[in-house]
Every structure is written in C-alpha cells, then in structure tokens.
Amino acid sequence: xxxxxxxxxxxxxxxxxxxxxxxxxxxxxxxxxxxxxxxxxxxxxxxxxxxxxxxxxxxxxxxxxxxxxxxxxxxxxxxxxxxxxxxxxxxxxxxxxxxxxxxxxxxxxxxxxxxxxx
Amino acid sequence: xxxxxxxxxxxxxxxxxxxxxxxxxxxxxxxxxxxxxxxxxxxxxxxxxxxxxxxxxxxxxxxxxxxxxxxxxxxxxxxxxxxxxxxxxxxxxxxxxxxxxxxxxxxxxxxx
Numbered sequence: 001x002x003x004x005x006x007x008x009x010x011x012x013x014x015x016x017x018x019x020x021x022x023x024x025x026x027x028x029x030x031x032x033x034x035x036x037x038x039x040x041x042x043x044x045x046x047x048x049x050x051x052x053x054x055x056x057x058x059x060x061x062x063x064x065x066x067x068x069x070x071x072x073x074x075x076x077x078x079x080x081x082x083x084x085x086x087x088x089x090x091x092x093x094x095x096x097x098x099x100x101x102x103x104x105x106x107x108x109x110x111x112x113x114x115x116x117x118x
Numbered sequence: 119x120x121x122x123x124x125x126x127x128x129x130x131x132x133x134x135x136x137x138x139x140x141x142x143x144x145x146x147x148x149x150x151x152x153x154x155x156x157x158x159x160x161x162x163x164x165x166x167x168x169x170x171x172x173x174x175x176x177x178x179x180x181x182x183x184x185x186x187x188x189x190x191x192x193x194x195x196x197x198x199x200x201x202x203x204x205x206x207x208x209x210x211x212x213x214x215x216x217x218x219x220x221x222x223x224x225x226x227x228x229x230x
Binding site: 033092106107109110111 | 216220
C-alpha cells in the first residue's frame, strides 16, 4: 500500500488568487496523478506528473491554470492559478502502488484538499 | 476516447444483495477498478479485475467481461455502512503508463 498526505486539507480563497497543494507519498513512485472532484460529481483526471519531465495534461486542463511540480519521487505540487468560484472542488493526489502480483497495481488516493473560492 | 456508464443511484435493504453494473468503451484497456467513496472522504480501493471472471473478497465480489465491456460489483449482506458512492474506473494505457479514468459513480442508499 501507499500512504499519501496532502496539505492543506482545506482552504477558502479569494477570486483571482492562487493556491498550491502539496502531496507527499511514503514511498518512491514513478507517476503521480492529480484529480479534481467537483461537488456531487465523480473524479476527473487533471494531469499526470512524472519525475524529471513536464506533466501531461488531460483535455480541458492547461499548464498555465494548473502548473505542477515533481521535484522527486515522493513529492508533487499542484497550483490552482487565478482562481474563480468554478474552481471550488476537492483536489486529490493519487499514486499506483504495486500489489502482490506483478500484474496488479492498485491506485491509492490522498485525503484530498477541499477548496472553496469566494 | 473513453466512455464509462453506471447507474446514478440505487437503493437496497439492509441484509439484501445489490449488483451495480458498469459498461465501458475505451482504448488501451488494462483493467477495471471499483472504489467506494463515503461522503466527504477520499475513494478507497475495493477490487481490481484484469482477466475475465469473478473476483471474490468477503462480502464484495467483482466480475469482468472484457469482450462485452462489462463489469459488476456485487455487495452481499448489505449493512447501513455500505451506503456510499461506488465508482467504476478503467485503467487505460497511454504514453507508456497507466492512468485511471472514472465513471460518474453510483450512489447507493441502504435502508433498514
């Protein structure tokens, strides 16, 4: 398994400001994933962060709005830039951790960061 | 692209059995996950299927048919604490790594 922590756990921000969310994993992982979960909805993948290279963004998400850092194999940050009320959401960090069988990998989630933009 | 469908809501009675279906269309399929998510909490892993057939784990079982693009999660001996959202997610290979794409989730309400 993998233990994932996120900071902050929640925040209330003003429109136009930026917030950086930190994700720390207790083991080295190749890929780290950032998801968004808007109120009452399922999870949407924002981007995939690979250590030593630029993050890969999903359709509808851009680096200028959601810059990501991945300085080492246990840590990543996601910044939500120039926030608007539509960015109010839960932001979750996630990693794959190898299971017992080589063919099986389980994806684990951090506790999430609850963001409210006023 | 990908498309994952599951019912929006289901209700069931405590002690009963409920089956939550998931159909998917995706390229680069590499397995299907079921997650449980209680309100205000992060998703927690329930099951993973990559081969056809049934995987049983206690009160929960998950089935996969790759040829039909179909999976179900079976919950037996339902308890009130099973009231949660159940998320079907497909692992997709792309760019040399796996990524997980989620369906919209099924909100299950268990009542006495």
